Amino acid sequence: MPKSGGFLTPKAIANRIKAKGLQKLRWYCQMCQKQCRDENGFKCHLTSESHQRQLLLFADNEEEFLDTFSNDFLDTFMELLRRRFNTRRVHSNIVYNEYISDRDHTHMNSTKWETLTEFVKWLGREGYCVVDHTEKGWFITYIDRDPETLRRQEAMKKKDKMDLDDEERIMKHIQEQVSRGESYGSKQTEFTELKRDDEEEKVTFSFGSSASMSAGGSQESQTIQNKKSNILQAAAAVGTKKKEGSRKESGKRKSALEEIMEEEAKKKAKLVEKKDYWLRKGIIVKITTKRLGDKYFKKKGVVKDVIDRYTGVIKLIDLGSKVKIDQVHLETVIPGIGKPICIVNGDYRGVTGTLHSLDEKNFCITVKSESGKLIEGQAYEDVCKYSLEDS
Known part of the structure; x- marks a missing residue:
């Protein structure tokens, strides 16, 4: 009695389920892109006519095939690293396990790199990634050289350089005002010696004993008193003028704190909240x-x-x-x-x-x-x- 076969038999369903899953890499032929499920099947494939034809093609130009598989492996691996992990530091085995989860990937045994460690070292030498070795293994960090990303980073640096921190700016201004106040305080008043001018008018007194000089003496004493009162009034007027001038000057001079408050008020008056939209017609x-x-x-x-x-x-x-x-x-x-x-x-x-x-x-x-x-x-x-x- 012949065997019952068909698309929906349990054996056919089991074979399809096995074919969907990942198989062992040693039973995969990259030239033929064929995955075998066991050792016997892989041996049969190696002796097949189609595989022999592929080997002849590979023997004619093996460098070209090897470079093609290596470039495909590199491009797919770097694309996964950029898209999945970007510039984060990650263990190389984690990236490789995600890479081989795709059953149609290019296998490493068909490239010029024999092991993952050799491939990671090559990435570090060529400048694709930052590679470092620890007790837990090899770690890689993707280097983003996208022109759009570099342009954005450069623009952010320029903006940070232009937009100084408000607190830093205020502290710098306060420090300038403090140093200016200290320079004002360092200037001490200089005292000079009092000198009398030679041309200054001298006050003289004369006393007479005769009666005939009494009338003249009284007139001279009266003139002397008038001169004294005039001199005292002039000195008082000069003193009041000096005091008023010093008061005016002291009123004009502002303290460092007042200058800081005025400048901060001017800055606040200039600050305007910017909108997050700027498009305009024209x-x-x-x-x-x-x-x-x-x-x-x-x-x-x-x-x-x-x-x-x-x-x-x-x-x-x-x-x-x-x-x-x-x-x-x-x-x-x-x-x-x-x-x-x-x-x-x-x-x-x-x-x-x-x-x-x-x-x-x-x-x-x-x-x-x-x-x-x-x-x-x-x-x-x-x-x-x-x-x-x-x-």
């Missing part, structure tokens, strides 16, 4: 993402419309096509000196004018408004090139 922006394709990357366009404050309809200048994109994937454009510009964020939001000057050291510019007023200290991200035709 400004010229640049696309900073590759999600739309390489032909749109780094292209400039004019904002034709703003949707929900954060999304803009951009008409590309070179291509003429329109795209709808979020402001996260856009950046402002700085025009040349004398060109139209618009302030898109901050205290003077919405003011238009021309670019007056650039301060590359502090990453800010000076805008000359349409009324002729100079607006200084505007950050790069708060201003954008303006199109008068599309305003």
Whole structure:
């Protein structure tokens, strides 16, 4: 009686279940991409005609096949490391176990690396990863060299350099005021010796014994008393003037604490809460993402419309096509000196004018408004090139 066979027999179902799971790597033929389930099946495959033909092809150009398998293994391994772990430090065996969980992966025994340790050392030498060896084994850290990531990191560094911490700035200012107050206190009053001028008028007294001199003596004494009173009044007037002048000078001089309070009040008056949206109709922006394709990357366009404050309809200048994109994937454009510009964020939001000057050291510019007023200290991200035709 013949054996009962079919697609739904228990044996056929069991074979399909076994084929779905992972098998032993030593029973896998990379050239034929065939997985055998046992030693006997693998031996039969090695003696098969199809396998012999693949071996002949490999013998003709073995370097090319070996490089192809090695490159496939490297690309897939690095893609998994970047996507799954990114720049975190991770054990190499953990990454390799996740890599081989895919039954269609390129096996290491078909590459130029014989062991995982040799492959990890090669990654460290070539600069793909940061490799370190511990008692627990080999650990790897992915090095992200994506241009978009590097550009974002550089922009963050510039922003951190430009935006100093408020507390650090206040402490620095207070220290300057304290040192200035100490320099004022170090100046002591210098006392000089009292000297009388030679030309100063001298007071003389004369006494007479005869009766004939009595009338003249009384007149001279009266004149002397008048002179004394005049001298005393003049000295008192000079003293009062000096006191009033010193009071005025002391009233004008401000203490270090008063100067600090005044400057802090001025700073608070200048501080304005910035909005988290800055798109405006008529400004010229640049696309900073590759999600739309390489032909749109780094292209400039004019904002034709703003949707929900954060999304803009951009008409590309070179291509003429329109795209709808979020402001996260856009950046402002700085025009040349004398060109139209618009302030898109901050205290003077919405003011238009021309670019007056650039301060590359502090990453800010000076805008000359349409009324002729100079607006200084505007950050790069708060201003954008303006199109008068599309305003």
